[in-house]
Amino acid sequence: MSVVGITKVAKRYGRVTALEDVSMTIADGEFFGLLGPSGGGKTTLLRSIAGFIDPDDGEISIDGKPVKNIPINKRDIGMMFQNYALFPHMTVTDNIGFGLSVRHRPKAEIEARVTELLRLVRLEGFGERKPRQLSGGQQQRIALARALATNPRVLLLDEPLGALDKKLREEMQFELKQIQRNVGITTVFVTHDQEEALTLSDRIAIMSEGKVLQIGAPRDIYERPRTRFAAGFLGTANFFEGTVSGREGGLTRILLAGGTAIFTRDEAPEGRSVTIAVRPEKFTVGGATPAPASDAQVNRIAGRIAGEVFAGNSVTYRIDAAGRIVTVYMQNRMTERLGPDAPVTLTWDPAHSIVLED
Amino acid sequence: MTALVSASTRRLRAILGLTGGTYLVLLITILLPLAAMLYFSFLTVTPIGGRTASFTLKHYTDIFTKPLYRVNGQRSLMLGFQVTLICFALGYPAALFLARHIKNRWREALLLLIVLPFWSNGLVRTFSWTMVLTDSGLVGQALQAVWPGAPSIDLMFSYPAIVIGLVHAYLPYMILTCYVSLQAIDDSLAEAARSLGASSFTIFRRITLPLSLPGVVAGTVLIFVPVLGSFMEPRILGGQQAIMLGTLIENQFTASFNWPLGAALGFTMLAVVILIMGICYPVLKKHLSAN
Amino acid sequence: MASTSGRTGGIFAIGYVGVILLFLYVPILVMMLMAFNASPLYQLPFDFDLVWFKALAGNDQLLTAARNSVLIAIANTVIATTLGTLTALAFARYHFFGKSLLQILLIPPITIPWLITGTAMLIFFFWTGIGRGLHAILLGHVALSLPYVVIIVGSRLKSYGVALEEAAATLGANGWQTFWRVSAPLMAPGIVAAALFAFAISFDQFVISYFLAPVGVSTLPVEIYSAIRKGFTPEINAISTIIILASMAMMLAFARFSKFGGER
Numbered sequence: 073m074s075v076v077g078i079t080k081v082a083k084r085y086g087r088v089t090a091l092e093d094v095s096m097t098i099a100d101g102e103f104f105g106l107l108g109p110s111g112g113g114k115t116t117l118l119r120s121i122a123g124f125i126d127p128d129d130g131e132i133s134i135d136g137k138p139v140k141n142i143p144i145n146k147r148d149i150g151m152m153f154q155n156y157a158l159f160p161h162m163t164v165t166d167n168i169g170f171g172l173s174v175r176h177r178p179k180a181e182i183e184a185r186v187t188e189l190l191r192l193v194r195l196e197g198f199g200e201r202k203p204r205q206l207s208g209g210q211q212q213r214i215a216l217a218r219a220l221a222t223n224p225r226v227l228l229l230d231e232p233l234g235a236l237d238k239k240l241r242e243e244m245q246f247e248l249k250q251i252q253r254n255v256g257i258t259t260v261f262v263t264h265d266q267e268e269a270l271t272l273s274d275r276i277a278i279m280s281e282g283k284v285l286q287i288g289a290p291r292d293i294y295e296r297p298r299t300r301f302a303a304g305f306l307g308t309a310n311f312f313e314g315t316v317s318g319r320e321g322g323l324t325r326i327l328l329a330g331g332t333a334i335f336t337r338d339e340a341p342e343g344r345s346v347t348i349a350v351r352p353e354k355f356t357v358g359g360a361t362p363a364p365a366s367d368a369q370v371n372r373i374a375g376r377i378a379g380e381v382f383a384g385n386s387v388t389y390r391i392d393a394a395g396r397i398v399t400v401y402m403q404n405r406m407t408e409r410l411g412p413d414a415p416v417t418l419t420w421d422p423a424h425s426i427v428l429e430d
Numbered sequence: 431m432t433a434l435v436s437a438s439t440r441r442l443r444a445i446l447g448l449t450g451g452t453y454l455v456l457l458i459t460i461l462l463p464l465a466a467m468l469y470f471s472f473l474t475v476t477p478i479g480g481r482t483a484s485f486t487l488k489h490y491t492d493i494f495t496k497p498l499y500r501v502n503g504q505r506s507l508m509l510g511f512q513v514t515l516i517c518f519a520l521g522y523p524a525a526l527f528l529a530r531h532i533k534n535r536w537r538e539a540l541l542l543l544i545v546l547p548f549w550s551n552g553l554v555r556t557f558s559w560t561m562v563l564t565d566s567g568l569v570g571q572a573l574q575a576v577w578p579g580a581p582s583i584d585l586m587f588s589y590p591a592i593v594i595g596l597v598h599a600y601l602p603y604m605i606l607t608c609y610v611s612l613q614a615i616d617d618s619l620a621e622a623a624r625s626l627g628a629s630s631f632t633i634f635r636r637i638t639l640p641l642s643l644p645g646v647v648a649g650t651v652l653i654f655v656p657v658l659g660s661f662m663e664p665r666i667l668g669g670q671q672a673i674m675l676g677t678l679i680e681n682q683f684t685a686s687f688n689w690p691l692g693a694a695l696g697f698t699m700l701a702v703v704i705l706i707m708g709i710c711y712p713v714l715k716k717h718l719s720a721n
Numbered sequence: 722m723a724s725t726s727g728r729t730g731g732i733f734a735i736g737y738v739g740v741i742l743l744f745l746y747v748p749i750l751v752m753m754l755m756a757f758n759a760s761p762l763y764q765l766p767f768d769f770d771l772v773w774f775k776a777l778a779g780n781d782q783l784l785t786a787a788r789n790s791v792l793i794a795i796a797n798t799v800i801a802t803t804l805g806t807l808t809a810l811a812f813a814r815y816h817f818f819g820k821s822l823l824q825i826l827l828i829p830p831i832t833i834p835w836l837i838t839g840t841a842m843l844i845f846f847f848w849t850g851i852g853r854g855l856h857a858i859l860l861g862h863v864a865l866s867l868p869y870v871v872i873i874v875g876s877r878l879k880s881y882g883v884a885l886e887e888a889a890a891t892l893g894a895n896g897w898q899t900f901w902r903v904s905a906p907l908m909a910p911g912i913v914a915a916a917l918f919a920f921a922i923s924f925d926q927f928v929i930s931y932f933l934a935p936v937g938v939s940t941l942p943v944e945i946y947s948a949i950r951k952g953f954t955p956e957i958n959a960i961s962t963i964i965i966l967a968s969m970a971m972m973l974a975f976a977r978f979s980k981f982g983g984e985r
Contacts, residue, residue, distance in 0.1 A: 122891055144890040157888035161906045171892035222893060448811035449823060451804040452867055459864035460829050463841035470844050524741050527734030540738050542976055547745050550968040551925040553942050554961040557949055558752035568751050571765055659834020666949055676836055683840050696837045
């Protein structure tokens with residue numbers, strides 16, 4: 073189908089920079105997520121691809137052809153708007169058929185296509201209703217059907233599930249992904265919800281303050297975040313600041329401020345100050361007197377329980393260790409409860425100590 | 431590159447095309463006439479029909495020194511204050527009741543009934559009072575029948591008649607603007623205050639009244655300004671003796687043909703209007719943005 | 722307990738608003754009633770007669786004035802609604818330098834006393850040779866109606882925002898198709914409401930017409946005013962009754978349309 077190319081795109085509003093040197097390539101048939109906080113530039117980028125915004129610099133192309141001079145209505149895109157923007161004065165059928173109708177397609181063809189799409193989004197028999205007679209989830213599916221009706225080259229979704237409540241959102245995530253797979257359309261979507269980004273996307277671009285911080289598959293970004301922001305925005309992370317103090321047995325040693333040393337598999341030049349990120353679920357919590365260090369290649373620091381939040385299947389501990397509060401997620405399968413102030417030992421694999429770039 | 435240029439030119443052309451007609455009309459009906467009026471107010475005579483006029487400040491110095499204008503100016507301001515105050519005294523409770531105590535269907539119907547006469551012909555409504563403010567009329571006779579010895583309501587061609595006519599004309603403004611402000615106040619504020627131990631009166635004084643102030647100010651401006659410029663109501667209900675700033679200005683244009691004096695009087699009134707609007711603008715802006 | 726006090730409060734409230742309504746409506750009702758009374762001096766007892774309505778049919782001056790009023794109101798409605806709708810569209814769809822200045826310029830026609838705008842127009846029109854007459858009156862009415870049209874249509878446009886038009890564009894509709902198939906049907910209730918409003922403003926407008934009407938040419942309100950000042954007859958009541966009922970009917974239609982707009 074189609075490839076979307078974005079090369080060094082920039083957009084400024086007065087002194088505010090909305091997009092700065094943004095480049096990425098979205099592959100054919102890919103489900104691509106733009107994730108970031110509001111004001112991060114992700115919506116500006118999506119609207120630039122659609123044609124509502126004319127970038128000051130750089131180039132956006134679809135299938136290798138620049139789209140700068142192609143007006144919105146000739147770009148051959150499908151877009152789903154945040155609040156769906158269904159035409160309130162038209163029936164569901166007329167909404168879905170709108171794109172074909174303005175292209176002057178024969179009536180029979182439009183009818184057939186609308187029927188096909190209603191089946192795709194599992195809303196057969198709703199054709200004669202007005203949008204306001206539909207629930208939020210139904211409106212969302214009609215909006216999707218309408219955006220797909222003309223077989224556009226690219227599908228753009230602006231916070232596609234943002235207006236739905238939590239339970240419905242989870243259902244629709246699955247369904248949206250299913251439909252996108254079946255149709256095979258190149259899709260770019262904007263979200264500020266990390267879970268939505270993780271579950272839907274083939275790849276994610278994390279954006280903040282108009283810049284792209286990292287692009288990659290959800291798992292890659294989660295396991296190997298490059299910046300503090302990426303680590304903190306996609307999931308939760310504990311940060312340890314320290315100085316590189318040499319290499320031992322294939323590991324890099326980092327000396328923390330309090331004198332504790334931790335290890336990472338990543339390499340870094342000696343003497344540099346670095347930040348290490350460790351995900352909360354990578355820790356193991358043990359008793360105060362750990363088994364003798366049979367394996368030197370494990371990080372081990374002593375701490376004390378400072379607080380716990382019980383969530384049924386899991387427990388979140390706040391542990392006072394190495395002069396900071398460390399957040400730890402544990403599956404709820406311990407036989408004994410760790411009380412307040414209980415001395416503990418935190419261990420984790422050096423492979424899970426990620427050296428960040430900033 | 432050419433597409434970019436033509437896109438912005440196209441945009442400019444669209445904006446001009448869409449707004450051009452409106453602002454051409456406003457230019458020749460409001461802006462240029464006001465400029466012409468300002469110019470005329472400095473002329474000795476009306477420069478029409480071959481007369482030559484020269485520049486003078488006489489009309490303005492007259493307005494601020496001659497007792498005739500000062501007295502009538504004060505009368506007009508006084509009339510404005512009185513009518514506005516009465517409208518507030520009558521209208522605010524009505525607005526409060528509509529916003530607080532009267533429920534959906536009734537409220538809608540009553541609001542519509544209040545607005546309805548408001549948008550009908552003002553001249554005709556003023557005229558209708560001439561049927562009421564006499565003892566021999568239907569209302570006078572009915573009053574005498576149910577209450578023998580009732581005071582006379584024969585107020586035609588008097589100052590109170592002007593006040594009644596103007597209150598009748600502008601009361602709906604006050605009710606509407608106050609209502610809009612009052613119904614925008616969240617009920618939970620009063621509940622919160624009550625939970626903190628405030629009495630009903632305290633709630634009204636410390637919460638309801640201050641929060642509805644923008645509506646009161648909007649109503650005040652919307653009433654005071656046109657009352658200041660009224661001339662038809664004083665003429666019909668006040669008769670010949672009712673001289674106001676408005677009737678004075680009208681006279682210069684319809685009877686004495688002293689347009690420069692009329693223009694100077696009009697501009698002085700406009701200055702007062704602008705002053706009032708300027709003072710109230712911050713509050714008015716709040717009222718508008720609240721809707 | 723709360724419900725009883727709420728209930729008596731409600732009854733008192735309705736009673737108070739009732740008195741206000743009485744004050745607003747009694748004069749109008751008395752005036753209407755007197756139009757059906759035979760006595761030329763408004764004397765009682767009441768004697769039902771349609772004589773004053775019949776007299777209207779023979780009053781050429783009033784009939785001519787009425788025709789002028791209707792013609793001006795229709796022309797005003799067409800011009801003001803068209804220009805105002807276009808301007809509202811520009812305000813809703815474009816951000817441009819000077820936009821707020823243009824919006825502020827809409828305020829003077831509705832806030833400056835008509836006495837001042839009317840006399841200012843008289844001076845300017847006379848001076849520049851535009852002159853007085855029906856065309857001048859029409860111009861004045863358009864100026865007064867325009868701000869209301871822009872506000873009414875504008876609030877309608879605001880209520881559904883730009884997203885629907887953007888959606889139409891992404892679906893391939895060109896500007897023309899977007900306007901006719903999306904914008905126009907959605908704006909329609911607002912435009913109808915604005916048109917009714919513009920008609921009512923013009924039909925009821927007295928002050929501006931008064932200053933811009935040359936001798937021998939008049940609109941209905943101007944004619945009525947001079948009749949009142951000359952010493953009035955129940956004939957004025959008859960024509961006033963017709964005017965009041967007509968403008969109230971129009972405002973009811975307006976209320977219906979603007980609410981119709983709010984519901985969708």
